[in-house]
Amino acid sequence: MLFVIKVGGNVIDNPALLQSFLEDFAAIKGPKILIHGGGKIATRIGDQLGIESNYVNGRRITDAATIDVVTMVYGGLVNKQLVAKLQAVGCNAIGMTGADANVIPAVKRPVKEIDYGFVGDINTANLNVGPLKAMLDAGLTPVFAPLTHDTHGQMLNTNADTIASSLAIALSAHYEVRLIYCFEKKGVLRDAQDDNAVINLINRSIYAELLEQKVLTDGILPKLENAFSAIESGVKEVLIGHAADVRSNTTGTVAGTLIC
Template sequence: MKEKLYIIKIGGALIDDEDLLDEFLGQFAAIEEKKIMVHGGGKLATTLADKLGIEQKMIDGRRITDKDTLDLVAMVYAGGINKNIVAKLQQKKCKAIGFSGADANLIKAKKREDAEIDFGFVGDITEKGVNKKLIVKLLKLGLVPVFSAITHDKKGHLFNTNADTIASVMAQALSAKYDVELLYCFDKAGVLEDVNNPESVLKNISEEEFSILKNEGKLHKGILPKLENALGAIRNNVNKVFLIKETELKNHIENHHAGTEICL
C-alpha cells in the first residue's frame, strides 16, 4: 500500500491576505501525512512592476515574461514570498524548506515554444524534468518542500512557470511512489456552474463536462488553467484531484468532501 502524499497549490489571493494565509498555513502544518506546497505569486510582483515602470502583459491569464519581469518575479516568488511562507511554517513547527526549480536541479524546464506568441522567459515542464529521487529523499527526511513557480533549464537560465502546472506535473511524477492527492486551493468553494452564483458548486466534473462548460463560455478564464492541469493529473495516475476553497483545507483533509472533485 502506497504512502499518502498531499500536493497543495496556493495562489495569489491567499498570499496577499496575511491573516488568511496565516490561518491556512496553520491548517497545512497540521496535516500529519507527507506534504508538498506549490505557490504562485500575488499582487506584489504587479505592484512592484508598476513602481519600477516595468510593463506587464498578460494573455489568457498567463504572464508574458521579458527579462526585466523575470528578474522581478524571481526576486518576489523565489525570494520574498517563498521565504515568508517557510518562516511562517517554521513558526508552526513545520519543517518546511523552500525551493525554486533551480535548487538542486529539482525542476528542469524548457523555454515555451509557441508559433503565435512569444511568452519570453516562460518554461514548460514534463515529468522527466522533476527530480523525483531527490524529492522522495527530502520527504523521507521529514522535510516539507515549498516550491515557488521559478524553474531553470540547466543552462544557466531561469524561467517563470505556471504554478498550477508545476503542481500537476509533480503530482504525476510522484504518483508511482505515493498515493497522491492534489489540491488546488483558491478563493471559490469549487468549480461554479454559474460564475455569478457562489452556491452553484459542482461536486465533481469530468473531462466531458469540462468541455461542455468551456464551449458554452460558463467558465471564468482564470479557472481554465487550473482545470486543464487538474484533468491532466487525473488522466496520468494521480489518485485524487480537488479544487477547494482555501478556508476548507482542514475540513477537506478530515472529511474528504469539500469543493469539486475532478473525475475521468
C-alpha cells in the first residue's frame, strides 16, 4: 500500500499539532508521499512584503508578484522546514515541487470569467512518476509543495488537494493507493459548528443529497471533488480526517470520512 497524504489547513500553522503529525507520519511503514499547503504563511509573508492577497471563490489570484511569494514560501520556507523536521524524526524526506524531475508539468489556467494568473491546471496523464518510483524504491519520502511548472520556465501555483489527487491517480497504476486528506477537523461534518458531526461514509448519491441540503462548507467541496475524481480513476480509497488520526488511518482503523 502506498499512502499519499496531504496536510494543510491550520495544521501547518500550529507548531505542536504539526510536530505530532510529522512524528506520526514518519512512523508510517512502507512507501509514502506528503503534499503540503501553506496559504496562511504565504499571506503573512506577502503582507510583510506589501503584496496583498486576493481571492475569488476561495482561490488565490496569482499575479506576477504573488507567484514569486508563493514559490519562495511554499517551495522554500515551508517545504524545507517540513523536510528538516521529518529528518529529525527519522524520515528520510526529499523536498519537491512539480518542476523537480518534471514530475508534474501543468498548463497555465486559461482566462475565462476570471483571470487566476499564474495558476496551474494538471492533466494527470502527463505526470512523470518514474522518478517518484525510483525515490520510493530507494527509501526516500517525497514532500511536495503546491507548485507545478509549465515546461517553459514558469512556475505555477497549484491547489495542494489537486496535486495529491493527481499523484494518487497516476501512481495507482503501480501501487495500491490510499489517499488521505489531513486537516484540523475530524472529517466531513454534517454541521460545521459541531466537530463531532462526522459523516463516516460518502458515496456519490449521499454527496448529491448533502449538496442539495447545503450542509457542506465551501472549503470541503474541492476535497470531495478531488476525492471522487481519484476513486473514479483507480485510487482504492480516499479518507478525509483529522491530522491526529493519520496513524490509525494508515494501520487499518478508519477515523474520519471514507469516500467510496
